[in-house]
Amino acid sequence: MTIVAVIASPRKKGNTSTIVEAMVEAAKENGKDVKTYHLNSLSNAKGCQACMGCKASGACVVKDDHAEILNEIRNAEGLILSTPTYFGEANGQFRLLQDRFYSFMGQDFAPNIGPGKKLAVVVSCGGGAEGARAMADKVEGTMAGAFKFVPVGKIVLTGAGAPDTASKDAAVLEEARAIGKKL
Numbered sequence: 001m002t003i004v005a006v007i008a009s010p011r012k013k014g015n016t017s018t019i020v021e022a023m024v025e026a027a028k029e030n031g032k033d034v035k036t037y038h039l040n041s042l043s044n045a046k047g048c049q050a051c052m053g054c055k056a057s058g059a060c061v062v063k064d065d066h067a068e069i070l071n072e073i074r075n076a077e078g079l080i081l082s083t084p085t086y087f088g089e090a091n092g093q094f095r096l097l098q099d100r101f102y103s104f105m106g107q108d109f110a111p112n113i114g115p116g117k118k119l120a121v122v123v124s125c126g127g128g129a130e131g132a133r134a135m136a137d138k139v140e141g142t143m144a145g146a147f148k149f150v151p152v153g154k155i156v157l158t159g160a161g162a163p164d165t166a167s168k169d170a171a172v173l174e175e176a177r178a179i180g181k182k183l
Contacts, residue, residue, distance in 0.1 A: 001077040003027050003034045003118075003183050006069065008083040008094035010040040015124040015157055015166040016082045019176045023080055023120055026180030032077070037069050039093035048099040058112055060103035070100055078118035078183040079149065081139055084160075085123060088131035090139070098139075104147050115148035120179045122154070126161035153179035 005024050009016035017038075024034045039045065042065035053061035060070050073079055083094035090098065104113040121140045125132040136156045143149040155175055157166055166172055 001032055002072070002075065003032045003078040003080065004069065004072045004076045005034055005036040005080040006039065006082060006094075006097065007036065008039045008081075008091055008097070009124070010091070010093065011163055012038065014084075014163040015160040016084050016122055018164075018166040019122045019124070019155055019157060019172060020080055020082050022173045022176035023122075023180035023183070026177040027078075027183045030181050030183070032183060035072055035076075037072075039097060042066070045093075045096055047096040048102050054103035054105075055107045058106065060100055062100070066097055066100050069097065070103060073117075074104070074113050076117060078120070078152075079143070080120045080122065080183070081143070082122035082124075083135070083139075085125040085128065085132045085135055088128055088135070090123075090135055098142075101142075101147070111147045113147055117147075117149050118152045118183050119143050119149035120153050120155075120183060121151070122157075122176075124157040124160045124166070126159070129156070129158035132156050132158055152182035155179070 044064045083090040106112040123136040136154045
């Protein structure tokens with residue numbers, strides 16, 4: 001069974017990726033195959049083009065680096081979505097991919113992706129804890145409500161201005177591992 005891990009942070013070794021990597025490690029120890037995508041590394045990534053091609057074909061028709069990720073999510077057992085907050089919102093890298101989730105809805109706006117996929121959410125922020133918690137709840141709520149994902153846990157790391165905050169927080173890393181084992 002495959003888990004897809006999406007890291008939207010532009011930092012390869014920052015708080016968001018540290019938490020996701022702990023989840024991934026635990027999932028692998030539990031026998032899962034994990035595919036990790038660093039969105040900032042994509043060279044050809046577009047947001048939704050509003051072409052409505054997905055409504056006719058049942059999947060996104062835009063051929064870019066997001067296409068593989070969308071296909072992997074469609075076929076995965078579970079998904080880890082992560083983003084830092086920028087100005088109280090998910091960062092741009094995350095939003096480009098998130099808008100493409102529109103392809104997971106049919107013409108009738110019912111999900112055309114299998115229900116029951118497990119979901120973990122990670123949000124980190126240097127400040128604005130209330131906004132980060134709201135962001136995590138929003139991501140989780142959208143995936144559960146619109147696409148019938150089953151939340152297994154979420155982590156909101158606040159006060160994470162320094163890129164090594166998560167790596168120094170044993171409790172957060174243990175929580176991440178516990179969530180990873182549920183995937």
